[in-house]
Amino acid sequence: MFIDTAKISIKAGDGGNGAVTFHREKYVANGGSDGGDGGKGGNVVFVADTNQNTLSDYRYTRKHQAENGENGRGSNCFGKGGKDLYLKVPHGTLVRDASNNRLLADISGAEPVIIAKGGKGGWGNAHFANSVRQAPRFAKLGAEGERFEVLLELKLLADVGLIGFPNVGKSTLLSVVSEAKPKIADYHFTTLSPVLGVVRVGDTSFVMADIPGLIAGASSGVGLGLDFLRHVERCRLFVHVVDVSGSEGRDPITDFEAINAELAAFSPELATRPQLVAGNKCDIADDGQITAFETYITGKGHRFFRVTAVANAGVPELVSATAQILQKLPPIPAFKPDPVPEESVFAGRYQPFTVRREND
Numbered sequence: 001m002f003i004d005t006a007k008i009s010i011k012a013g014d015g016g017n018g019a020v021t022f023h024r025e026k027y028v029a030n031g032g033s034d035g036g037d038g039g040k041g042g043n044v045v046f047v048a049d050t051n052q053n054t055l056s057d058y059r060y061t062r063k064h065q066a067e068n069g070e071n072g073r074g075s076n077c078f079g080k081g082g083k084d085l086y087l088k089v090p091h092g093t094l095v096r097d098a099s100n101n102r103l104l105a106d107i108s109g110a111e112p113v114i115i116a117k118g119g120k121g122g123w124g125n126a127h128f129a130n131s132v133r134q135a136p137r138f139a140k141l142g143a144e145g146e147r148f149e150v151l152l153e154l155k156l157l158a159d160v161g162l163i164g165f166p167n168v169g170k171s172t173l174l175s176v177v178s179e180a181k182p183k184i185a186d187y188h189f190t191t192l193s194p195v196l197g198v199v200r201v202g203d204t205s206f207v208m209a210d211i212p213g214l215i216a217g218a219s220s221g222v223g224l225g226l227d228f229l230r231h232v233e234r235c236r237l238f239v240h241v242v243d244v245s246g247s248e249g250r251d252p253i254t255d256f257e258a259i260n261a262e263l264a265a266f267s268p269e270l271a272t273r274p275q276l277v278a279g280n281k282c283d284i285a286d287d288g289q290i291t292a293f294e295t296y297i298t299g300k301g302h303r304f305f306r307v308t309a310v311a312n313a314g315v316p317e318l319v320s321a322t323a324q325i326l327q328k329l330p331p332i333p334a335f336k337p338d339p340v341p342e343e344s345v346f347a348g349r350y351q352p353f354t355v356r357r358e359n360d
Contacts, residue, residue, distance in 0.1 A: 004154040004230075006058035007098060013041025013066040013082035015119035015142025018127070021074035022135065033136055034076045035125040039069030041118030041145040042082035046095060048107045049088035053196075055152050057088075066116070069142060072124045079121060086112065092157040092234060094335060098149035106335040108157065115150065119143035153230065156194055158209035159326055161235035163263070165255050166212070168243040169280040171195070173309040174210045177319050194231050201323040209235065229266045236329045238275045239322065240302075244293050245285035252279070252293045274325065276303050278318055283308040 016038025023031025044066050064087060070079030093107045095115055105113040122140035129136055162170040178197025195210040211232055232238070240259065242252045256277070264271035277297045282290055290306060297304040303321065307314040 012145030016069035016079035018122035018124035018139030019072035036072035038121030039079035042066030164241035244279035
């Protein structure tokens, strides 16, 4: 089951409390305070895992907490720090603060990212001894770890996105150019989740994604578009598949403009991404239909390819051109975390000085 969103609660570990103890030894009078510090709480760390491709692990397991730090002990023994909690997510997962939708991290690289920091351990009473107060009977409590409700949102990492109306041949094209085996049938919304395939061209390769659910009104939630439009945001290049034969009773030019309008409505930046246009089902279209559509597309400044995906006709030329263009395109940069609001820069950074007494 493909799940690309989840809401979970994360809690970093609390710091351990400092100890209130005094040195006790035979023949040693007034040995002094020797309470050790509490251990630091564990962090909540997100890390990308190449073996995962959905967020299904987090759909039903919603609460995740790191280990607390241990309390300090006598003889200046410090408490053990809590273990960090590592949460594995697919590459391309965005982590947002559920309270304000602020982007906390884009988990797209190999480096782990700390989202919730563990609380610092409290000082033992040995820290508070001085010439005036030689036997302090208090120590500092450990700080609480950070706590968030976060929204996880997966945006697939793919070089090329196949876009177009349902039943125009996107899945067939992907199955021809890669080892992917998407469901193929002669009805709308056969594909209900994005499908990735690796396309090999000589010594190079690239990842192609079949993006389902795009129809007129997709950016407003019509069909499946709002659920899956997010997955085209990381694509460097679009291959726009159009049924040039009009076998569904729609005009190919109208289809082409409708899909581009939905991309622009979802994100104006997407409208500027380069596109190759594949006029599919040329085997059942007449030359007049193909020529008229090709003239329109080239007039828009796009390259046009006559394709019959089911027969692999025109597909090698399309794949070769795609590989050549990708070599010239820069990678899509990772999403940058949103800045922390000014009023909350110091929120949670400094804890009030809370103490525990000897008898607490």
